[in-house]
Amino acid sequence: MKINNTPKLTLFHCLNSFEETASMFDGCEMKTVKMACSSMTKDVHLLRAFEAGSDAVLVLVCSDKGCRYAEGSIRARKRVDYVKTILDDIGMDGRRLKIFNTSAKDYGSIKNIIQNTILELEIIGPNPALNHFN
């Protein structure tokens, strides 16, 4: 199902795993949410990003062993996995929520993640609840 409008993405990130640069968000409308540590990723915030109209939500975290606060990335991944099951259960398609281990200076990889997400949205379609929000 092709997305007619520019896809909307929300990106939650640990401040050590992402740094915004020009052209990184080409082809999408991006909202970023900076967190002191990815352990602050909360399931309700991920869901509310979809309620706010995001077609996809990305969570960028440090490597599992690279978290300054020990377990942040692992906790974030578990919460993302939990929310993916909720999205699947309600027919929203859990594939529109993704988590990646990145480092702030790895601009190329992060840009690829965003562009691949935009491409994948061409297959899975827009947020199925999107058109019904006020």
Add this chain to the structure above:
Amino acid sequence: MITASQKPINEIIELVEPYKKVLILGCGTCVKTCFSGGEDEVAVLASALRLSFKKMVRSIEIEELTIERQCENEFIQEASSGIARNDAVLSLACGAGVQALAKQFLKEVVLPGLNTTFIGIQESPGIFTEECSGCGNCSLAIFGGICPVTRCAKKLLNGPCGGSQKGFCEIDPDTHCAWHLIIERLTTLGQMDNLKTYIPPKNWNTSLSGGPRKLIREDHII
């Protein structure tokens, strides 16, 4: 604490589907501790339901509230205006909380959002284990504080069955053999003599098998 787990989301959707305004009411005591019915779980469920209904192009108004305890009338009253504003209450409490609400609000629809499971403890973060069956006749003093009625799969009261493997139950190899634990504990306490006394077959009259039970404290009744 009383432990519970959330019903599958599709079952909850079916329960709330007939109503236009639903209050999701959390309980801030036991089920909050086991991550099933506190503020966070209310917020997640509310969000998931809103998304689900939008996807189905159905309108639903969801209000969120969590009170300290749903099994006590004093706390339940805090929810009365919220309950009055909505067509139904989806209670994220144990079965006692759901029924306490239903008793207080005779004309309101009260729906269960959780499946109540057991009386237990948090053994380690995220892992809850059943410890008490509420049998009404506690014998923990004899068994060093470890309940064979609940924790032995065969509910044996006079020693182990002999089938345990390296301290684990033959019924479920992930569960400690209660009798292994009892003997270890009584050895530590120097109370192994406790086991010399024959324990007669358990009197189940004090348990649920006699029908719903009642606890009466005359000194609190006026």
